[in-house]
Amino acid sequence: MLMAGQGSHITAMVRSHASGDDEAFYSVVLQVAAREARQGHHRLAGDIKKAVEASRSRPRTPLAEVTTLPRPQGDVAEVMDVREPRERLRDLVTSAELAGQIVQVIQEQRQRAVLMEHGFVPTHRLLLEGPPGTGKTMTASVIASELSLPVCTVRLDGLMSRFMGETASRLRIVFDEVSTRRAVYLFDEFDALGADRSGNDVGEARRVLNSFLLFLESASPESIVIAATNHRAILDRALFRRFDAVLAYSLPGGKQAQTLIRKRLGSLVKGVPLGGLGALTRGLSHADLVKAAESAAKSALMRGDSAVTRADLESALAARRLASLG
Structure with a gap:
């Protein structure tokens, strides 16, 4: 008969294996090894760790060779670009504090099955803010690459200008993808949507923003939604609490x-x-x-x-x- 802890670990391993998330799978396996070690089963724990290390040491197959990248179809193709990320965590040059925040997001996603099994939701809604060229877009690629996921980019400025009057419905299409296809979704130029507006400019932008926040609130934790902006000062202050974490970027020292x-x-x-x-x-x-x-x-x-x-x-x-x- 399985103990409660064993059952949750097995469930987490099955979920991570089914989703193709190797790092999440390894993380749960190592938790099993640690539990066996605490119970005095040191040889078994050592064998498990060696098996994980051997598997991890094998050459990493690029994402594109494992599966075909999801190519947007129909209306989604008009608002979203999909690519395979190549940047890794070691390529990102930033402050120790910011690097720690990014690692925390990656680790929570790798262990999301365990967290959700115990009623906790992994960080999956991020706001990145800072000057242009300081690594915000690269961060989205790094998170995707470390999790073996594609990056789906939505440029909100172009979306609003091209589909004025239809922006909210187009956003719904994107968030339908968030719910059905695990990936990192980057909403670039977020200030095009989230700027604090007044006067005649409220109408369409405010309706679209409210739609975005409703979609964001119910976004699946299986995917990571990232909004990036170069202009924190013009954002509506109420937006910040809608995200799980706000990561601040600055020019390098x-x-x-x-x-x-x-x-x-x-x-x-x-x-x-x-x-x-x-x-x-x-x-x-x-x-x-x-x-x-x-x-x-x-x-x-x-x-x-x-x-x-x-x-x-x-x-x-x-x-x-x-x-x-x-």
């Missing part, structure tokens, strides 16, 4: 800037001192720094060099500052 450059250039910048570049990197976004690093690399490679020089970086950063900051 000096050390983050160096890490970004080194990550992008790899061996091309080996041995090159990056200290003292603060005056050139200050005010640039993550995306700006990556583009500057790529520009420096191209300059070095096209002249036949196998490494980027400090001068290459300084020149590229100065050019990027001029383009981005005026």
